[in-house]
Amino acid sequence: MAWRDLFKSAGPPAPEWAAYLEHFKSPLPRTSSLEDINFVVLDLETTGLNTRKDHMLSLGAVQVKNFEIQIERRMEYFVLQRDYSPNQSIGIHGIMPEQTATGIGEVELMQKLLSFLGSAVIVGHHIGFDVAILNKAIKRIYGKNLKNKVIDTVDLVKRWDRLGSTAPHRDLSLDAVCQRWKLPLHERHTAAGDTLLTAMLFLKLLGNLQKRGVNTLGALLRN
Amino acid sequence: MENAIPQRIFDSMQQYPPFSLMKDPDLMRIAERIRIRFVAKDQWVFQAKDAVQKQIYFVQEGAIHLLQQQQDPAQLVEACDQGEIFGLGPLVDSPHYQLGAKAEEDSLVYIIPQAILQPIIEKQPKVAWYFAQSFAAGKYAVPSSLGPPTLFWQEQQRQQQAFELLEIQSIDHSRKPVSCLPGTSIQAAAQIMRTQSVGSIIITNEAENPVGIITDRDLRNKVVSGDHPLSDSVDLIMSKPVITVKPDVTIAEVQMFMMKHRIHHLVITQTGRSDSLVLGVISEHDLLVIQGNNPAVLIREISRSKDGEELGRIRGKAEGLLRKYLYQEVAIGFISSIMTQINDAIIERAILLALKEMDEEGKKDPGVKWCWLALGSEGREEQLLRTDQDNALVFEDVDLERQEEVKAYFLQLAKKVTRFLYACGFEYCPGDMMASNPQWCLPLDAWKKQFSGWIFAPSQQHVLYSNIFFDFRPIYGAFELAEELSDHIFKATGERDIFLSFMAKNALQTPAPLTFFRQFMVERSGEHKDQFDIKSRAMMPLADAARVLILAAQVPQINNTFRRFDKLAELEPQNRALFEQAADAYEILVRYRALQGLKNQTSGRYFKPSELSKMERLNLRNSFKPLRELQDLLTVRFRLNFLI
Structure with a gap:
C-alpha cells in the first residue's frame, strides 16, 4: 500500500465525495422507466489514446432526461494542463495550449463533475476510454472510482443492427455511425461538438429502441 | 464555462426566421435554454385538444405534419420541415392545441420555452411580425396586437421602408412656392422666375389657391414665338387647371400623375385639392434628380424612336429601371403599372411606325x-x-364585299407591328396568337361569334383560347370596339353557367406545386428538367382562378390578376382573407419571376429551386398556400365534383 493511500484513508472523505455517494444510497431500480432516468452524455478530448499516460484536455457533458437533451444542464470546460505540448492528437481535437491554459484544474473540474453527475447514467461513444481517464483523476483525488452506471452508444448501435435485418456495420466510429443515422457532422472533434452529436445519436437510438419495447433501465442495460 | 454547445444550437437556428431576425445575444439566450427532442416517425409531438405547453417547437431535422384531427382520417393542414416552427398556441393564450403535430419521419425538434421567447417577441417588432404571419398561415386566431396577418412579412416590411424613404425625399424636394397673381404681366413673372432661378411660377388667386402655372416652356412657346407681347397678363398664357397633390404624396404617385396627365409639374396644396393653400411644386426634373432615372423620360424617347431596334434599346433601359425597382422592393402594383405604360407606349409606337410604312408603301387606309x-x-x-407577344385586332363591321380588302389591309398592318415588336425583343407567339394571324384579325361581329362559339361549346381548346383572349385590353384605336366585345363576353357567360364551370375546371388542372408539400414540383423531363415552371405551376392557376371568379361576378374592366383578387375581396367579405392572400401571392410570384428573369437573362419562367435562398423558398412556398384553398373554393362554387 502506497503511503498516499494510507494518508487518504486516514482523513475524512472530501465533502463533495460524500455528497456524491449520497446519490447511490438507494440504487436505481432496473424497472425504472426510461423517462425518469437522468442520463449524462459525456465526451473528453485527451492528449492521446493511452489511458495510463494521457490526460484530459477538455470535457463536455449534457443532460438527457425525459427523452430530451437539456442544453441548460451542461458542462463545458478546458482542462488546465501546464505541461501540455501539442502532439499528433492536436490534429484531431485542435485544442491549442493557449486554450488549456485558460482551463480549470482537474481537481476543481472533478468536483464540478461529481455534483453534475449525481447518480446519472453516463453515456458516450466508446465511453469506456473516457471513464477510464476520468477514473484515473478521480482515483488520484478521492481514491475511488466513479460509481455511475455506464452506457456505450457503440453497444446500442450494435444492438440496433442486431435487431434490424441489415448486416452489422464494421465501422463504429462516431463519424460513420452519425452518417448512417443521418446526423449532421459539421465541425466535429471538440468535446462540445462530439457531446452534442453523441447526445443526438443517443436520443435517436433511445427513441428507436423504445419502439421495439425497450422501456426500462434494465432493458436498456441488458446487452 | 465555455459555450460551444449553445453556439452550435445558435448556428443551426440563425439562418431561419424568426431567429434570423433576432439580435445575437437574444438568440444565444434561447440557444442556452433549448431542449432537443427526438420524435420517431408516426409519433405525436402533441395532439389536437391537448393542453397547450408553455413552449414552441422548431424542426431541426425531419418533417412534422400538422393535422386537423376532427376528421377521420386526420387531414393534413400544414407540413413543417427543417427550419420551421410550430405549436404556437401558447403565444396567443390558446388553452388547447387546435391541430395535432405528428412526425412524418424521424425528427429532431428543438423546444423553446415561452418564458424566454416572449420578451424577445415583445421588444422586436420584426420577430412579432413573423409570428403574426405564421398564425395567418397556420390558421390560428390572430391577436390584434400583432397587426394584420400577412403571408409575406419580409417583403412588406421592406416595401414600407422603401416608401417611407421616398416620401421623405419628395417632401425635401418640394420647394417653397414661387407665385404671382393672375394680373401680373408676363415680363414681371419672367423677372421673378429669373431672380428666384426657378423653371416655373404658380399663378394664385388672393386666397393663395393655385389657378394656373407658367413654365420656361410656356415662355418659349408662347412669348418668344411672338404670339403674346410681354405686357400681356400671365393668365393669358398660363396652363390650367393645375394638377394638385397632397403634401404626403410619394414619388411613385407623382410619377403616376405626371405620366397619366402627360405634364411636367405638379402643385402641392394643403389638402391636395386646387381650392386650398399652395405649399410647393414638384417638377419632373426634381424627380430625375431624386431618382436618377425616369420612366416618363423613357416613354418620351419611345414616342420619338424610329425603328424596332431603337425601341428594343429603350426597352432594355426600362429593364434597368425594373431591376432597380425590384431590388428596392417597390410595390409590384406600381412596378407593373410603370412597365405596362412603357410596353403600351412601345406597342403604340410600333403601330404608328407600321401605319407610316403602310402609308409610304401606298397602302390605302x-x-x-x-x-x-x-x-x-x-x-x-x-x-x-x-x-411572347400575344395580340389581336378588331375592326368595325363592313359590307361583305369590302371585308376581304379591309382585312387584308389590317393583316398587313399587323404583320408590320408584330415585326417591330419582334425587333424590340418581344418574341413571336409560338401559338401564333397574333393579330397577323387571319384567325385573330376580325371584324367585330366575327369576334362576337367566335367568343360565343367558345362560350357555348366549351371544349378544352376553347377554354384555353378564352383564358388568353378574355384578358384582352385595348391599346390603340377605337376603344369602344373593345368595350363592345367585353360587354358581349359578360352577357354570353352570364347566360351560360356551364362555360364558367369548364373554365373553373381548367383552373384546377394544375395541382398545388409542391410534392408532399416539401419539395418544389420540378419538371421531370425535357429542356427544363429539374427546373420549376413558375408560370404554369404557380401563376397561371392563380390567374385562371381570378379570371373565372371575376367573370362570374360580372365585373368588367379589371384585367390585372392581383387587382381582380382585391376586387373579389371587396365583393366577398367572407372570403376576404383568402383573396387578399391570393393577391399577395400573385405579387410575390410576379416579383420572383422578374427577378429570376433578370438574373438569368431569360423570361424567368424556369428556375432551379436550389438557387433560391431559404427565405425565398419559404416565401414562394407560402404563395402556394392560397392556391390550394382557391382550388377548393372553385370546386365547391362551380360544383365541379358533378362535372365529368
Missing part, C-alpha cells in the same frame, strides 16, 4: 374604326419582362 388588343400577360398588365 380603308377608313374604318379598328382597335389593337393586347392579350395574355400584357392584357393583364403583368408583363414585366419581354416575353
Whole structure:
C-alpha cells in the first residue's frame, strides 16, 4: 500500500465525495422507466489514446432526461494542463495550449463533475476510454472510482443492427455511425461538438429502441 | 464555462426566421435554454385538444405534419420541415392545441420555452411580425396586437421602408412656392422666375389657391414665338387647371400623375385639392434628380424612336429601371403599372411606325374604326419582362364585299407591328396568337361569334383560347370596339353557367406545386428538367382562378390578376382573407419571376429551386398556400365534383 493511500484513508472523505455517494444510497431500480432516468452524455478530448499516460484536455457533458437533451444542464470546460505540448492528437481535437491554459484544474473540474453527475447514467461513444481517464483523476483525488452506471452508444448501435435485418456495420466510429443515422457532422472533434452529436445519436437510438419495447433501465442495460 | 454547445444550437437556428431576425445575444439566450427532442416517425409531438405547453417547437431535422384531427382520417393542414416552427398556441393564450403535430419521419425538434421567447417577441417588432404571419398561415386566431396577418412579412416590411424613404425625399424636394397673381404681366413673372432661378411660377388667386402655372416652356412657346407681347397678363398664357397633390404624396404617385396627365409639374396644396393653400411644386426634373432615372423620360424617347431596334434599346433601359425597382422592393402594383405604360407606349409606337410604312408603301387606309388588343400577360398588365407577344385586332363591321380588302389591309398592318415588336425583343407567339394571324384579325361581329362559339361549346381548346383572349385590353384605336366585345363576353357567360364551370375546371388542372408539400414540383423531363415552371405551376392557376371568379361576378374592366383578387375581396367579405392572400401571392410570384428573369437573362419562367435562398423558398412556398384553398373554393362554387 502506497503511503498516499494510507494518508487518504486516514482523513475524512472530501465533502463533495460524500455528497456524491449520497446519490447511490438507494440504487436505481432496473424497472425504472426510461423517462425518469437522468442520463449524462459525456465526451473528453485527451492528449492521446493511452489511458495510463494521457490526460484530459477538455470535457463536455449534457443532460438527457425525459427523452430530451437539456442544453441548460451542461458542462463545458478546458482542462488546465501546464505541461501540455501539442502532439499528433492536436490534429484531431485542435485544442491549442493557449486554450488549456485558460482551463480549470482537474481537481476543481472533478468536483464540478461529481455534483453534475449525481447518480446519472453516463453515456458516450466508446465511453469506456473516457471513464477510464476520468477514473484515473478521480482515483488520484478521492481514491475511488466513479460509481455511475455506464452506457456505450457503440453497444446500442450494435444492438440496433442486431435487431434490424441489415448486416452489422464494421465501422463504429462516431463519424460513420452519425452518417448512417443521418446526423449532421459539421465541425466535429471538440468535446462540445462530439457531446452534442453523441447526445443526438443517443436520443435517436433511445427513441428507436423504445419502439421495439425497450422501456426500462434494465432493458436498456441488458446487452 | 465555455459555450460551444449553445453556439452550435445558435448556428443551426440563425439562418431561419424568426431567429434570423433576432439580435445575437437574444438568440444565444434561447440557444442556452433549448431542449432537443427526438420524435420517431408516426409519433405525436402533441395532439389536437391537448393542453397547450408553455413552449414552441422548431424542426431541426425531419418533417412534422400538422393535422386537423376532427376528421377521420386526420387531414393534413400544414407540413413543417427543417427550419420551421410550430405549436404556437401558447403565444396567443390558446388553452388547447387546435391541430395535432405528428412526425412524418424521424425528427429532431428543438423546444423553446415561452418564458424566454416572449420578451424577445415583445421588444422586436420584426420577430412579432413573423409570428403574426405564421398564425395567418397556420390558421390560428390572430391577436390584434400583432397587426394584420400577412403571408409575406419580409417583403412588406421592406416595401414600407422603401416608401417611407421616398416620401421623405419628395417632401425635401418640394420647394417653397414661387407665385404671382393672375394680373401680373408676363415680363414681371419672367423677372421673378429669373431672380428666384426657378423653371416655373404658380399663378394664385388672393386666397393663395393655385389657378394656373407658367413654365420656361410656356415662355418659349408662347412669348418668344411672338404670339403674346410681354405686357400681356400671365393668365393669358398660363396652363390650367393645375394638377394638385397632397403634401404626403410619394414619388411613385407623382410619377403616376405626371405620366397619366402627360405634364411636367405638379402643385402641392394643403389638402391636395386646387381650392386650398399652395405649399410647393414638384417638377419632373426634381424627380430625375431624386431618382436618377425616369420612366416618363423613357416613354418620351419611345414616342420619338424610329425603328424596332431603337425601341428594343429603350426597352432594355426600362429593364434597368425594373431591376432597380425590384431590388428596392417597390410595390409590384406600381412596378407593373410603370412597365405596362412603357410596353403600351412601345406597342403604340410600333403601330404608328407600321401605319407610316403602310402609308409610304401606298397602302390605302380603308377608313374604318379598328382597335389593337393586347392579350395574355400584357392584357393583364403583368408583363414585366419581354416575353411572347400575344395580340389581336378588331375592326368595325363592313359590307361583305369590302371585308376581304379591309382585312387584308389590317393583316398587313399587323404583320408590320408584330415585326417591330419582334425587333424590340418581344418574341413571336409560338401559338401564333397574333393579330397577323387571319384567325385573330376580325371584324367585330366575327369576334362576337367566335367568343360565343367558345362560350357555348366549351371544349378544352376553347377554354384555353378564352383564358388568353378574355384578358384582352385595348391599346390603340377605337376603344369602344373593345368595350363592345367585353360587354358581349359578360352577357354570353352570364347566360351560360356551364362555360364558367369548364373554365373553373381548367383552373384546377394544375395541382398545388409542391410534392408532399416539401419539395418544389420540378419538371421531370425535357429542356427544363429539374427546373420549376413558375408560370404554369404557380401563376397561371392563380390567374385562371381570378379570371373565372371575376367573370362570374360580372365585373368588367379589371384585367390585372392581383387587382381582380382585391376586387373579389371587396365583393366577398367572407372570403376576404383568402383573396387578399391570393393577391399577395400573385405579387410575390410576379416579383420572383422578374427577378429570376433578370438574373438569368431569360423570361424567368424556369428556375432551379436550389438557387433560391431559404427565405425565398419559404416565401414562394407560402404563395402556394392560397392556391390550394382557391382550388377548393372553385370546386365547391362551380360544383365541379358533378362535372365529368
